[in-house]
Amino acid sequence: MATKIFVNLPVRDLQKSIAFFTKLGYTFNPQFTDETATCMIISDTIYAMLLTHEKFKGFIPTTEIADAKKQTEVLICLSQESRDAVDTLVNKALEAGATEPRPAQDYGFMYGRAYQDLDGHIWEIMWLDASA
Numbered sequence: 001m002a003t004k005i006f007v008n009l010p011v012r013d014l015q016k017s018i019a020f021f022t023k024l025g026y027t028f029n030p031q032f033t034d035e036t037a038t039c040m041i042i043s044d045t046i047y048a049m050l051l052t053h054e055k056f057k058g059f060i061p062t063t064e065i066a067d068a069k070k071q072t073e074v075l076i077c078l079s080q081e082s083r084d085a086v087d088t089l090v091n092k093a094l095e096a097g098a099t100e101p102r103p104a105q106d107y108g109f110m111y112g113r114a115y116q117d118l119d120g121h122i123w124e125i126m127w128l129d130a131s132a
Helices: 014-023 053-057 083-095
Strands: 005-011 027-029 037-041 046-052 075-079 110-116 122-128
Touching: 005 014, 005 053, 014 027, 014 037, 014 046, 014 083, 046 053, 083 110, 083 122
Parallel strands: 005 046, 075 122
Antiparallel strands: 027 037, 037 046, 110 122
């Protein structure tokens, strides 16, 4: 069985986050969704658990939730099939209310852009020509 990853992210407004990521084409597993959390399906092996601050705090009782708009706690990097797919996804994010924290990075064999979601989490979207 392939290892799966579940990235847990605190969000200020769960419904707004669901609407935002829906605009990017993601779907959610209703089996793991309630008023405090949702399971966003990124691929067959990658999931993002979007948790209200109260729910997230239950997993970290001895520390505080970082304000991702002020501090970077993690960079989430997802690959795409092409340069155009990178641009398409980031442009959708920007249209849905995200911001772009830095210019595109083009190394010829690798191309990437990034967006900050509604809560400030940075999602790096990249394409890599493995043959190069």
